[in-house]
Amino acid sequence: MAADDAGGANGMAGAGGANGAGGAGGGNGIAGTGGADAAGNAGGAEYAGGADGADAILKIRGLEVAFKTTAGTVRAVRGIDLDLRRGQTFAIVGESGSGKSVAAKAIVGIRARNQSVTAGTVEYAGAGAGALAASAARKAGRAGGGAGQNACSDTSQGAGQNAGRAASIDLLRLSERDMRRNINGRRISMIFQDPMTSLNPTMPIGRQIMEPMLLHSRASGISRGEARAKALRLLELAGIPDPAGCLRAYPHQLSGGMRQRAVISVALACDPEILICDEPTTALDVTIQEKILRLIKDIQRRTGICVVYITHDLGVVAKVADMVAVMYAGRIVESGTAEEIFYDPRHPYTWGLLLAVPDMNASGERLHAIRGNPPNLLHGIEGDAFAPRSPHALKIDARRAPPLYQISPTHFARSWLLHENARPPEMPGELRARIDGMIAQALADARH
Amino acid sequence: MADEALNDRALLRVEGLKQFFRAGRGRTVKAVNGVSFSIFPGETFCLVGESGSGKSTIARSVARLFEPSAGKIEFGGMDISGRLSAASRRALRAGMQMIFQDPLASLNPRKKVFDAIAYGLVELGLCASRAELSRRVFGIMEKVGLPPDFAGRYPHQFSGGQRQRIGIARALVMNPSLVIADEAISALDVSIQAQIVNLMKDLQRETGVAYLFIAHDLAMVKCISDRVGVLHNGYMVEIGFRDEIFGDPVHPYTRSLLSAIPVPNPIAERRRIVFSYSCAESGVDYGRGALRRLGGTHCVLAEDAELERWTQEPGL
Ligand SMILES: Nc1ncnc2c1ncn2[C@@H]1O[C@H](COP(=O)(O)OP(=O)(O)OP(=O)(O)O)[C@@H](O)[C@H]1O
Ligand SMILES: Nc1ncnc2c1ncn2[C@@H]1O[C@H](COP(=O)(O)OP(=O)(O)OP(=O)(O)O)[C@@H](O)[C@H]1O
Ligand SMILES: [Mg+2]
Ligand SMILES: [Mg+2]
Numbered sequence: 228m229a230a231d232d233a234g235g236a237n238g239m240a241g242a243g244g245a246n247g248a249g250g251a252g253g254g255n256g257i258a259g260t261g262g263a264d265a266a267g268n269a270g271g272a273e274y275a276g277g278a279d280g281a282d283a284i285l286k287i288r289g290l291e292v293a294f295k296t297t298a299g300t301v302r303a304v305r306g307i308d309l310d311l312r313r314g315q316t317f318a319i320v321g322e323s324g325s326g327k328s329v330a331a332k333a334i335v336g337i338r339a340r341n342q343s344v345t346a347g348t349v350e351y352a353g354a355g356a357g358a359l360a361a362s363a364a365r366k367a368g369r370a371g372g373g374a375g376q377n378a379c380s381d382t383s384q385g386a387g388q389n390a391g392r393a394a395s396i397d398l399l400r401l402s403e404r405d406m407r408r409n410i411n412g413r414r415i416s417m418i419f420q421d422p423m424t425s426l427n428p429t430m431p432i433g434r435q436i437m438e439p440m441l442l443h444s445r446a447s448g449i450s451r452g453e454a455r456a457k458a459l460r461l462l463e464l465a466g467i468p469d470p471a472g473c474l475r476a477y478p479h480q481l482s483g484g485m486r487q488r489a490v491i492s493v494a495l496a497c498d499p500e501i502l503i504c505d506e507p508t509t510a511l512d513v514t515i516q517e518k519i520l521r522l523i524k525d526i527q528r529r530t531g532i533c534v535v536y537i538t539h540d541l542g543v544v545a546k547v548a549d550m551v552a553v554m555y556a557g558r559i560v561e562s563g564t565a566e567e568i569f570y571d572p573r574h575p576y577t578w579g580l581l582l583a584v585p586d587m588n589a590s591g592e593r594l595h596a597i598r599g600n601p602p603n604l605l606h607g608i609e610g611d612a613f614a615p616r617s618p619h620a621l622k623i624d625a626r627r628a629p630p631l632y633q634i635s636p637t638h639f640a641r642s643w644l645l646h647e648n649a650r651p652p653e654m655p656g657e658l659r660a661r662i663d664g665m666i667a668q669a670l671a672d673a674r675h
Numbered sequence: 676m677a678d679e680a681l682n683d684r685a686l687l688r689v690e691g692l693k694q695f696f697r698a699g700r701g702r703t704v705k706a707v708n709g710v711s712f713s714i715f716p717g718e719t720f721c722l723v724g725e726s727g728s729g730k731s732t733i734a735r736s737v738a739r740l741f742e743p744s745a746g747k748i749e750f751g752g753m754d755i756s757g758r759l760s761a762a763s764r765r766a767l768r769a770g771m772q773m774i775f776q777d778p779l780a781s782l783n784p785r786k787k788v789f790d791a792i793a794y795g796l797v798e799l800g801l802c803a804s805r806a807e808l809s810r811r812v813f814g815i816m817e818k819v820g821l822p823p824d825f826a827g828r829y830p831h832q833f834s835g836g837q838r839q840r841i842g843i844a845r846a847l848v849m850n851p852s853l854v855i856a857d858e859a860i861s862a863l864d865v866s867i868q869a870q871i872v873n874l875m876k877d878l879q880r881e882t883g884v885a886y887l888f889i890a891h892d893l894a895m896v897k898c899i900s901d902r903v904g905v906l907h908n909g910y911m912v913e914i915g916f917r918d919e920i921f922g923d924p925v926h927p928y929t930r931s932l933l934s935a936i937p938v939p940n941p942i943a944e945r946r947r948i949v950f951s952y953s954c955a956e957s958g959v960d961y962g963r964g965a966l967r968r969l970g971g972t973h974c975v976l977a978e979d980a981e982l983e984r985w986t987q988e989p990g991l
Contacts (some may be wrong), residue, residue, distance in 0.1 A: 296832060298824055323833035323864045458860040480698060483858070484726020510860040512891050513935040514724050518951050539864045540892070542937025546944040567940040584939055585898040593876075594869035594898065600820050669942035 272633035274308035283310040289347035303329040305557035318544040321554030336406030352395035353500045360394035376429040416499040433474030461492035461500035483510040505537045573640040575617040591630035685713035692746035695829040706732040710908035715881040724906030772846035774859035783828040789826035855887045910961040915973035
């Protein structure tokens with residue numbers, strides 16, 4: 228099983244990564260991430276995604292995105308580090324407005340008109356990297372070598388280790404045109420929160436699925452007839468009862484759920500290596516959601532595709548994710564395996580998030596909302612962005628952003644509570660009880 | 676709810692609603708195929724069901740964005756199913772508000788947030804002065820957790836969740852007696868969902884507003900609903916009080932729905948077995964069934980033999 232393999236690899240490689248990562252030199256030098264704050268502290272761990280990043284197809288370091296608005300600059304993503312691996316399912320959860328969609332769009336190269344900064348690196352080492360790196364090097368050569376850092380193969384970067392490995396390229400340095408032609412929709416596909424933004428209202432569904440296949444047809448050599456047959460198969464795979472009818476239908480003639488399944492078919496048209504699903508199933512009922520999640524899992528098992536879910540539904544995360552990242556105010560505040568995040572959460576924001584989920588076992592009560600509101604990203608954030616809402620805040624939270632603390636080879640959190648001299652924090656009693664109940668139930672189920 | 680006395684108190688009464696669409700080549704889509712339910716003042720009625728089962732269509736028919744193909748709709752004792760007079764249109768515009776599934780589509784991209792929220796109040800002339808308008812708009816923005824400096828921005832500059840809060844503010848600022856919330860909170864993170872749901876509950880207690888709440892998140896539905904209706908293929912297949920539906924589901928579609936609710940427990944979730952159901956495989960024809968009362972307010976759409984079979988099956 229793909230998921231199990233990925234988990235195993237994490238566990239093993241992660242142990243090595245914990246001590247080997249220091250030499251790899253990730254993005255922690257970027258101002259605002261943990262490294263700068265952490266000098267001399269117990270924290271300041273190097274994010275290693277549970278491994279040394281060797282097998283990552285996408286290695287994100289210090290990603291920052293900001294927008295200009297009439298009111299000022301909105302710093303939507305403030306430095307995130309993330310490794311994505313083949314066959315792995317990653318889930319990104321977190322506050323509305325914390326920058327999940329903005330980060331995902333930066334990765335696939337969708338740049339807003341008022342986007343003012345994109346910093347960091349998004350190193351892609353998938354199947355298309357070699358050709359892209361070669362073509363970038365050719366261009367650089369023609370331009371007189373000025374843009375030589377555009378492309379780097381791991382041989383030049385990795386200080387001689389693993390000389391035979393495939394090339395990698397920083398996607399943030401590619402032009403929008405290169406991204407559109409070679410990455411977005413082809414190597415990395417994205418399904419959006421709102422199906423209507425992915426679909427063209429004036430075009431029948433069938434043409435929208437076939438279009439990307441035909442756009443890249445020079446590479447794949449696919450004919451119109453073959454594209455049509457594949458479109459039908461994709462719609463059928465996505466569980467659409469009348470695929471031929473759907474091929475001819477316009478988006479407004481479909482219900483929300485049908486539309487989303489059509490969108491999934493469009494995204495899978497070119498057999499991407501990474502599928503980023505931004506709230507793919509919020510418009511679906513749970514039985515169809517279950518079918519779609521299973522469909523994506525099946526495709527993943529067959530093709531080793533890496534899937535990233537951005538979702539608010541923590542039940543879905545528990546169902547599909549190997550790894551989970553929790554975002555707050557433009558940063559990843561905690562990441563780990565699904566078990567680590569759901570059974571052993573360490574960041575007070577993660578506690579609040581888990582506690583806010585309506586409990587199926589207790590109905591009709593008031594829900595647990597996290598008090599206060601998220602910070603306004605227009606204003607500079609000093610210290611820990613979550614501290615003003617946290618009942619566990621420390622004095623230092625107001626002054627300095629917490630570094631990254633490593634809890635296990637795969638588990639990281641960004642909170643001063645994890646400092647060795649801080650009083651060990653207690654998660655809220657009610658959450659403790661809920662988690663204990665869940666573990667007991669999981670164990671009981673396993674026995675049957 | 677056949678009782679006459681009860682029905683007199685209903686805020687909204689929908690009886691035998693049918694909504695058909697022509698879908699080209701002489702095909703007709705029977706999106707809603709004879710659905711009946713009532714909503715009482717101050718209660719939360721949830722519609723759940725399969726994607727494409729007709730939930731949004733019911734919401735839109737009730738809000739009279741469509742002309743119903745058949746059936747009767749009464750709102751506040753007023754028949755709103757036929758041609759609308761200017762007076763009933765106005766009463767409808769003020770008394771019934773809708774929060775849509777799709778936040779971008781419902782917000783005019785060229786309107787600043789303030790104007791989007793103020794729209795209904797301005798249109799119907801419901802404020803005495805500009806100052807009162809400001810007070811109400813900024814008041815509701817604060818209540819739904821939107822900072823005041825958002826008022827001058829445009830909808831595309833917000834995250835999905837923020838846009839949805841704008842939609843909620845725009846509906847609640849009208850002080851309606853019925854709010855139809857179609858997937859209104861599904862784009863929000865769970866903490867803001869909790870915040871908005873708590874807020875909606877507070878406003879309900881304060882003002883007696885009723886909610887027609889359409890959602891796929893059944894854990895949330897269980898948490899906030901007074902009564903629940905389950906839709907499948909344009910039919911209401913089961914309806915009853917929350918505990919009747921969640922505690923003792925009878926219709927196989929309801930059972931399959933409840934068996935698929937994911938919970939934040941990775942080990943349990945990975946080994947979950949979902950009970951699958953389709954009309955074709957189980958040979959159920961909704962057209963032949965009738966709504967049977969099981970006791971209390973709990974009704975299920977079934978033929979005699981089906982009812983017997985389903986009620987004898989062991990619970991979930
Ligand atoms: N074009 C833009 N101009 C200005 N601000 C923007 C723009 N796009 C996004 N933002 C802001 O960036 C922040 C992050 O937005 P993003 O859409 O990534 O949130 P999200 O985490 O995906 O939230 P949600 O869960 O609600 O979808 C928000 O505060 C949003 O208002
Ligand atoms: N304008 C229209 N023209 C033709 N068919 C339509 C139209 N609007 C809706 N339908 C069809 O009516 C059926 C019910 O759609 P509706 O949007 O009400 O479903 P829903 O229950 O809200 O689903 P979801 O949970 O996916 O939002 C679907 O089969 C849909 O394709
Ligand atoms: Mg988003
Ligand atoms: Mg709908």
